[in-house]
Amino acid sequence: MIRTLTRTMDVIVVALCLAASAGCAVGGAQLDRVDWEKARLVDLTHAFGADTIVWPMEQDFRLIVQHAEDTPGGYYYASNRIEMPEHGGTHIDAPIHFSRGKQTLDQIPIKHTVGGAIRIDVQAQCTRDRDYQVTVRDIEQWEAAHGRIPDHSIVLVDTGFSGFWPNRKEYLGTELRGREGVRTLHFPGVHPDTAAWLVRERQVRAVGIDTASIDYGQSATFGSHVALLSHNVPVFENLADLRGLPETGFDVIALPMKIAGGTGGPLRVIAVLPH
Numbered sequence: 001m002i003r004t005l006t007r008t009m010d011v012i013v014v015a016l017c018l019a020a021s022a023g024c025a026v027g028g029a030q031l032d033r034v035d036w037e038k039a040r041l042v043d044l045t046h047a048f049g050a051d052t053i054v055w056p057m058e059q060d061f062r063l064i065v066q067h068a069e070d071t072p073g074g075y076y077y078a079s080n081r082i083e084m085p086e087h088g089g090t091h092i093d094a095p096i097h098f099s100r101g102k103q104t105l106d107q108i109p110i111k112h113t114v115g116g117a118i119r120i121d122v123q124a125q126c127t128r129d130r131d132y133q134v135t136v137r138d139i140e141q142w143e144a145a146h147g148r149i150p151d152h153s154i155v156l157v158d159t160g161f162s163g164f165w166p167n168r169k170e171y172l173g174t175e176l177r178g179r180e181g182v183r184t185l186h187f188p189g190v191h192p193d194t195a196a197w198l199v200r201e202r203q204v205r206a207v208g209i210d211t212a213s214i215d216y217g218q219s220a221t222f223g224s225h226v227a228l229l230s231h232n233v234p235v236f237e238n239l240a241d242l243r244g245l246p247e248t249g250f251d252v253i254a255l256p257m258k259i260a261g262g263t264g265g266p267l268r269v270i271a272v273l274p275h
């Protein structure tokens with residue numbers, strides 16, 4: 001009886017939602033639906049290919065053609081195989097990447113990678129200093145101009161470095177590979193104190209950046225990785241094209257490949273802007 005009643009209520013709510021074209025208010029909460037015809041979608045993903053930038057210790061992305069031919073059956077058939085590091089190109093870091101026992105890639109709730117987002121523009125600072133680390137002061141200045149970052153936001157850090165992609169020397173600060181390459185990395189990131197502040201004070205859902213790492217290139221302790229991932233806050237790295245986004249008023253949908261036991265993996269990530 002109760003189940004039937006609940007069902008009936010659901011149907012009524014759905015019917016009411018469909019009747020309201022702009023949005024749907026249930027119990028006081030405004031559940032606006034995206035108007036996909038009018039929304040502007042921005043792809044924040046670099047295409048994966050031979051020029052995909054990977055960490056100096058990693059092997060390059062490889063696409064191996066297996067089939068690309070007309071068959072005796074009369075149809076054309078094409079199929080490739082791919083090889084890639086988890087942490088190359090546009091990708092997500094799962095909490096276990098820097099925090100023992102935490103979520104693997106397949107265990108990250110979808111809710112943690114989808115939601116309202118803001119963009120923090122630190123291009124000027126990073127142009128002056130390619131070893132720049134985003135400070136709490138930068139966040140406070142952003143809030144003075146745009147209002148308090150809503151709790152549970154996805155925070156995107158725009159260093160402008162996506163503009164260097166796929167030039168390894170400009171993007172990473174080095175073309176060297178292996179340990180020598182790691183020692184000579186020079187690109188901006190988020191200061192560990194700022195990462196901890198975002199978790200503690202704003203309960204951020206996820207943090208993304210348009211460089212190869214959320215910690216700046218010269219980091220030896222990866223404090224921002226630890227601060228975020230140990231609190232189950234996923235990290236998006238090597239994001240593309242943040243420069244076209246507004247500061248506020250958009251959503252991010254970031255859906256990684258669901259690799260069982262993965263410490264990270266390739267990410268297709270988009271921003272959804274209302275028209």
Ligand SMILES: [Zn+2]
Pocket residue numbers: 087091092093237264
């Ligand atoms: Zn990573």
